[in-house]
Amino acid sequence: MSTTAPAVPVADIEDHEALDEDYVLTAGFVEKVVDAADDSDGLRLRSLLEDLHPADVADLMGFLTAEHRAVVVLWLPPELLAETLPELDDGIREEVLERVPNATLAEALQELDSDDAAAVVEDLEDDQREKVLAAMPAPERAAIENSLQYAEDSAGRLMQREVMAAPLFWTVGDTIDHVRAQGEDLPELFFDIYVVDPLNRPVGGIPISGLLRAARSVKLSDLMEPVNEIAADTDQEEVAYIFEKYHLISAPVVDAGGRLVGQITVDDIVNIIQEENREDILRLAGVSDESRGAGVFGVVRSRIPWLIVNLGTALFASSVIGQFANELEALVYLAILMPVVASIGGNAGTQALTVAVRSLASRELTSANAVRILSREVTVGLFNGVVVATLLAGVAWVWFREPLLSLTIGLAVVINLLAASLAGTLIPLALDRLDRDPAVASPVFVTWITDTIGFFSFLGLAGIILL
Template sequence: MSETELHEAPATEQDELDEDDRLRPEFVDAVLDAVRDGDDEAARALVEPLHPADIADLFELTPHEDRGRLATALKDLLDADVFAEMNDYVREDLIDALTPTQVADLASELDTDDAVAIIEDMDEAEQRAVLRALDPDDRAAIEEALSYPEESAGRLMQRELIAVPDHWTVGDAIDFLRQHEELTTDFWEIFVVDAGHHPVGTCQLSWILRTPGNIAIADVMKREQTLIPVDMDQEEVALRFQKYALISAAVVDSANRLVGMITVDDIVHIIQQEAGEDVLRLSGAGEGDINEPIRFTVRTRIAWLVVNLGATILSASVVGVFQGEIARFALLAALMPIVSALGGNAGTQTLAVVVRALATNQLTSSNTLRMLMREFQIALCNGVALGGVGAIGSYLILGHLQLSIVFAVAMMINSLVAGLVGVIVPVALDKANVDPAVSSAVFVTTATDVMGFFSFLGLASLWGLSG
């Protein structure tokens, strides 16, 4: 076919499905209608051109009650790549419908890290049944991975890698790659190890291809490398990939032996997951996954709502102390929620910055005091600005000079409190090995509410304001 004919060839069905609207509602409805009508062949014809990631998305867009029937209709298309791309809850739904042998067949087709992701959430009895159905080599690799802590490098890494001894030549390495078809095909560099299987360097594929075969691989390898301990938390692993711009990295055990590698495609997923978790934890919304069972979501949210209820009662008790002043001067009740709300917003801003700085290792014990002083200065500037604007606004509307001055001073005080607790609370929780993203918000908002009411009503009481 000529170049002109290639450019003029009509778009295929696959090309059309590569557009952004490939999973538009009408497409999903057409697939589900075919499934409900018992026309499995029509459903497969529609879905077959899709990428595995899009097939996974299709299952996520399908109502829970229809997923089993859809899986039956598309059973020939449900390969390991599709399961690797699925949302965790959706995948669990489908895995529950498969036999241990079928799950084992899927796991054997996947890289170790993806196979572990499928098996680790199963019940212990189901895990044992699946592991018994695996080949001995696959079973040993997955059992070893499951022995590491959750969300650690050991769970994240894959065992499929290329490692060669440091006494080989470049030609030896190339011959090795050509002669062993069972080797993994997804790698960017070759790890070089010594006689004890300790990593001593890495060679990029481009170096291998451009170097004469008689050159010793030890002469072209890069000796400096970032090694990942097998028990390192996945969030710290992601930070190392970001900091050192890594494509892949070797994972080593306690004896510094090479046991696996982590690649950047896994890290992208971790970064997205950890960032999303931190944002949702700040609000107490749980995992925030729309596929999460309702009972889990309710259980997570109600716990934090109860905590917030307790904090609100504490704030209300402060107001109760000054009920006499409020009864004598009703305008206090109109302005005190503003002091509290602005303090809460300011505290949330500071908290978000500090939690992110802790998560990315920007904030450490060496610069905590500097961070505290920085946020104090910001809070002071914000407090003066808000107090000035608030005083002018309240005076123009209410025409009460003394009340406007009390209002301004209370906002300045609460702004300073917000800046200080927004730093101190998450840092203290982090020092106590408590996730600041989970617990900080309730302490910060409680502090700003209590201090906002106390400062405003207390100053009003001292000044002797009355209507």
């Protein structure tokens, strides 16, 4: 991912009052942009925006209406437009792309590395994509088309094809001279030089810092270190895991034949980690990725299915309560305390579930340590259950002066927190084994189990102990 961007001179920020001390766009600056867009004052818009960082321009687009965005995007300089497009939320980017003339877009894409350009082109409609690609020079067009041949969310789609490679027999001096002579054809940003054999297969890598410290006569073969090759069809989540585990800054990407086809740099991985974490957080709540540009019906479609599933599980839990109608009629205070048991169980289940899903995503929870983790969570559930049960039993005794009721609700809480710990750990593990995303379905089923076990244990014990 390219990091070249217009600098943000302090004087300009202060003049425009664009950012506050937390690097957030100020309401006053957004209002200035809106006023200029309403007046179709292109020169004023360009003056306001030309010194902003692309990330801030993308943030600004999220605060504007579609009508204002349509005006603003036409006055962005091509280079700034190019750097802004990859930063936009997906929904907003698709809308913006519809407004940009094909020739302007083709010019802007040439300013991007191949990975960012491919990400933008991917969002174009088929007819617009053909026209934009046709307006680009052959080398840039070929690079984008080759990137789009790889599966979405794969290393091949994530990588940039621009890479610095050197043959095994070169010296440090040869390499430095090549970099200086071919600077415009090299990646905008690179951290390592990959040493390749005659078949263009990477056999090692050399950090730029190591290259610059070595004498010109030193051979690359004497400096190179082993590299972590990444297959082009590797899933981007797996790529992020490799980068995190081995503390990589960049890594070569190879095709099925082991030939060097590109590189992935750490700035791309930061985006992937943020994206995966955002998806996990949203999925834990049963929703999809909803950006500021998401429409009402799209949001409804993403949320309603799991609400319907939750309705079914809630009705099942209610049917359990219905089996104890006589107990509730005889002891009205059971209805008062019943939600407490379910609520505490639900919170405990969410705690265990969050830890399990995060551990699965980071590979900290595997079949090798599943029994130990499960044992830990059950022990935690037992201790927490005893502590909370003691407190709740004391409150019930002060409230109702019924010792047996205190005993009943205390036992029910211990049982439900044990069930919550088991469900919060076992359900994500089971879904992961079935190749299902544990972050999506787990919350509904954990809530179902804690509600059902909570109601059944409390009312069942009440029927045995109190009646």
